[in-house]
Amino acid sequence: MQYQVLKKSSFNDFIASLARIEKVVAPVARGYNTFSFQEVKDGQDVAVKYIPTILPPKKYFFPQREKLIEFNKSAGTLEALLEYEKMVIFGVHTCDLAGIQCLNMVFSDKPKDINYLVRKNKIIIIGLECNEYCDQYASCKVVDNHLPNGGYDLFFTELTDSFIVHVNTIYGDELIDKTRLFNPAEQIHLDQLEAVRQKKREIFKDEVKVNHNDLAKLFDKSFDSKVWDDLDARCIACGNCTNVCPSCYCFDMLDNLNLDLNTGDRTRMWDGCQNEPFAKVAGGENFRKTRGARQRHRYFRKFKYPVERYSRYFCTGCGRCTRTCMAKISLKETINALVDSKEEKK
Amino acid sequence: MKTAKLTDSEYLVKAGKIIRARQMTKIEKLFEISLPGGESLDHEPGQFVMVSIPGVGEAPLSISSSPTKRGSFEIVVRNVGKVTNALHKFDTGDTVGIRGPFGKGFPVQILEGNDLLFVAGGLGIVPLRSLINFVIDNRRDFGKVNILLGCKTPQDMLFGEEVDSWSKRLDVNFDITVDRCEDPDYNGNIGLITKLIPGVTLDPERTFAAVIGPPIMYKFVIIELLKKNIPERQILVSLERHMKCGIGKCGHCQIQNYYCCKDGPVFTYDQIKDKKEAL
Amino acid sequence: MSKPRVAFFDFTCCEGCQLQVANFGETLLDILNLIEVVTFREAMSEKSEDYDVAIIEGSITTEHDVERIKHIRSRAKVLVAYGSCATIGGINGMKNKFPLDEIGKYVYQDKAKHFPTLPTRAVHQVVKVDYFVNGCPVYQPEFVKVLKCILAGIPYAVPDYAVCVECKLNENVCMYDKGITCLGPVTKAGCNSWCINNGNICYGCRGMVTNPAKNGQMDILKKFNIALDWIINKLDMYNKPRELDERK
Known part of the structure; x- marks a missing residue:
């Protein structure tokens, strides 16, 4: 019962029957080798083979813009609001599962963020295994996210003519029951799964010159590295890297007054440390004035600060920041440059 | 939705x-x-x-x-x-x-029984006043109290009457300086607040300094305090950042691994001296 | 509270930004509950010299423009630069690439002397501006936002980060992924990446961010194999008068 099997020929039916039960979102091809999570009605809409989407599924847990407060000035009222939607997300890669786990830690850290936590509980997550690297930008092995590590209700792994599905929660189990398309896995499926994993252990190697466990130590010594000067010269502060990151969670708070000049809302909107005004204070002082300092901050927020606060890396290895960078700043190259510059000093 | x-x-x-x-x-x-x-x-x-x-x-x-x-x-x-x-x-x-x-304010329990040196420049008087008045209202719980204030001109001094009342107290050592003054009758100090520090007599081991002012002031004041041998963990500063959430999430106030809104705004110099983006 | 009296004025422009107001549809009725429009050439024949808020469309290109904008500034409590021509000089600024005599002759030939002209300037390069509504044409939701700030008496800050920021939030496929050059990375946001959402590129109509990374941008042009003069031409389509700010 822990492992079920879905025939590939039943995949379209599976998505269609899911879509009759609940809103389903899944990766959809957008052309030019880009993808995004969107609502789907049928399995044919789903890009089962896809590279990380433009935005991670974070957008469903922590939307780009979210009303937190609604007010009515003349009535003197102000109420806290929760916007949510029940849905099933199909096809979440292990990197993005890790991203959601990171956000879970941040928003359940005290004081808790009720909006996030309630919304999260309305979403069922179906993971999907990458049997091989999606492209040259991925670095999931170096942060150990190439293999599933929880954070899902169901987890799909593609075998020859079927998917083997790990059932992780009762919510996942309910979907198996309701859709009636699954059969319990047999030994042959389990053997095939083991073969996939074995092959993955061979394919996925540390993508950088430093081991997973030594990354935090590398960053301990890298604050004053010349590498940041190089990024300072190259970065244009377009903000793409932070906006596409599955574990970035910075935001701004904005008030909006309706045209009656009486009612309105307080909304939080994604913000990013790469944006010029991000660390400015009222007097005009900017505590991270240079693009290099802001890039350094981004890297440290992935490899050092969260290790101290949450005991894990906040880089998920998805490679989105590298893929989207206008200046072609590469996460792997930056880490390797930090390793090299450390050695030069010796 | x-x-x-x-x-x-x-x-x-x-x-x-x-x-x-x-x-x-x-x-x-x-x-x-x-x-x-x-x-x-x-x-x-x-x-x-x-x-x-x-x-x-x-x-x-x-x-x-x-x-x-x-x-x-x-x-x-x-x-x-x-x-x-x-x-x-x-x-x-x-x-x-x-x-x-x-946020974390001043650790008043730790300060109790110790000597205090207050240094406020410009708008720094606003937050520091919460501690100064707390100490004055509980005066016997603290040792020697020194208050050093600085502002642009005598007219810019906020809380003038209150500041006057501090200056007149016998249980408080008080000094004030201004950057400039055009009034020929003014006979007070003119110059940076750092100049007032060497003249203060204090027992560094039992003195806590609480410093609030514009970013540029910290660097120079702290140098003077260290010259007085006040231990780094006994120098308290309050840092200004533009908090948007106040609860350690939005990232705007982050100083390396600290969230200023949650781990600060009051820090010991010891905590932030190696944090390059702090001051 | 009496409604503020609002006057629209056009200088060197196509009046397309004012058309955006006329095109508001039902929102216009809500807006008219809040303001009294006293001068608006496109939609009404009445005119008034008594106004609180002056909304200026167009750039300043003649001596007469200079006198007129100074006069308006002296009468208005609040002055709004409205649209690309007014906020950054806009396409009229392309004129500044050529000697004035030459461009005059090119357009008016032997009648050029009857049309004296100045280098194109944005409104803030001549008089103080209180609010900026960028864009060619202005983005209606942003204009409404600015209008509400004016009514509330609070400042409006044009976002000083790239269009890319909003474009990513809208999850558009990046134009550079499509092999198309786009000015989003250097252009101020605030339009909710309106053009890219609709399949077009960013032409830079909102003006450049205040601190563009010059070296980084050059680097990018090289990487994407884009010729420098080509991109400068593209930028200059809207942004040429920016040089007048830089010289200050």
Whole structure:
């Protein structure tokens, strides 16, 4: 019962029957080798083979813009609001599962963020295994996210003519029951799964010159590295890297007054440390004035600060920041440059 | 998309009634605020609140009054941005939104029994005043108290009468300096606040220094304090950042691994001396 | 509270930004509850010299423009630069690439002397501007936002980060992924990446961010194999008068 099997020929039916039960979102091809999570009605809409989407599924847990407060000035009222939607997300890669786990830690850290936590509980997550690297930008092995590590209700792994599905929660189990398309896995499926994993252990190697466990130590010594000067010269502060990151969670708070000049809302909107005004204070002082300092901050927020606060890396290895960078700043190259510059000093 | 009302949210505000408003200078205005039902804000000296106006936004503002003042609290608003600009049009009887208090204030339990050296430059007097008045109201719990103040001109000194009353106390050593003064009758100190520090007699082992001022002031004041052999962990500073959430999430106030709104705004020099983006 | 009296004025422009107001549809009725429009050439024949808010469309290109904008500034409590021509000089600024005599002759030939002209300037390069509504044409939701700020008496800050920021939030496929050059990375946001959402590129109509990374941008042009003069031409389509700010 822990492992079920879905025939590939039943995949379209599976998505269609899911879509009759609940809103389903899944990766959809957008052309030019880009993808995004969107609502789907049928399995044919789903890009089962896809590279990380433009935005991670974070957008469903922590939307780009979210009303937190609604007010009515003349009535003197102000109420806290929760916007949510029940849905099933199909096809979440292990990197993005890790991203959601990171956000879970941040928003359940005290004081808790009720909006996030309630919304999260309305979403069922179906993971999907990458049997091989999606492209040259991925670095999931170096942060150990190439293999599933929880954070899902169901987890799909593609075998020859079927998917083997790990059932992780009762919510996942309910979907198996309701859709009636699954059969319990047999030994042959389990053997095939083991073969996939074995092959993955061979394919996925540390993508950088430093081991997973030594990354935090590398960053301990890298604050004053010349590498940041190089990024300072190259970065244009377009903000793409932070906006596409599955574990970035910075935001701004904005008030909006309706045209009656009486009612309105307080909304939080994604913000990013790469944006010029991000660390400015009222007097005009900017505590991270240079693009290099802001890039350094981004890297440290992935490899050092969260290790101290949450005991894990906040880089998920998805490679989105590298893929989207206008200046072609590469996460792997930056880490390797930090390793090299450390050695030069010796 | 469905919408539900939340009875519990970190973003809900309390209705703060302005019970007194006073224009202190051209750009600084003092507000005394009370919470519904006379509820106490229950803050520590050095903490801050998020003050909001619906439709305009929220701004982090230091609490200027001591917790020993019950029933209401005070903030000083310098007109520098959207929210503070709008706040300047507010007056007695108006209502603002209050969230908080937030952050770590001054560790008063640790300070008790020790000598204190207060150093405030410019607007730094606003948050430091919460601690100075707390100490004065509990004077016998503390050792020697030195207050050093600095501002641009004698006219720019905020809380003039109160500052005068501090200067007249026999249980407080007090000194003040201004950057410049055109009044020929002025016979006080002219120059940087750092110049006042060498003249203070203190026992470094049992002295805690509390320093608040513009970013540039910290560097030079701290050098002087270290020359006096005050231990790094006994130098307390309060750092200014533009907090948007106040609860350690939004990232705007982050200083390396610290969230200024949660781990600060009061830090020991020891905590931040190696944090390059702190000062 | 009496409604503020609002007057629209056009200088060197196509009046397309004012058309955006006329095109508001039902929102216009809500807006008219809040303001009294006293001068608006496109939609009404009445005119008034008594106004609180002056909304200026167009750039300043003649001595007569200079006198007229100074006069308006002296009468208005609040002055709004409205649209690309007014906020950054806009396409009229392309004129500044050529000697004035030459461009005059090119357009008016032997009648050029009857049309004296100045280098194109944005409104803030001549008089103080209180609010900026960028864009060619202006983005209606942003204009409404600015209008509400004017009514509330609070400042409006044009976002000082790239269009890319909003474009990513809208999850558009990046134009550079499509092999198309787009000015989003250097252009101020605030339009909710309106053009890219609709399949077009960013032409830079909102003006450049205040601190563009010059070296980084050059680097990018090289990487994407884009010729420098080509991109400068593209930028200059809207942004040429920016040089007048830089010289200050």
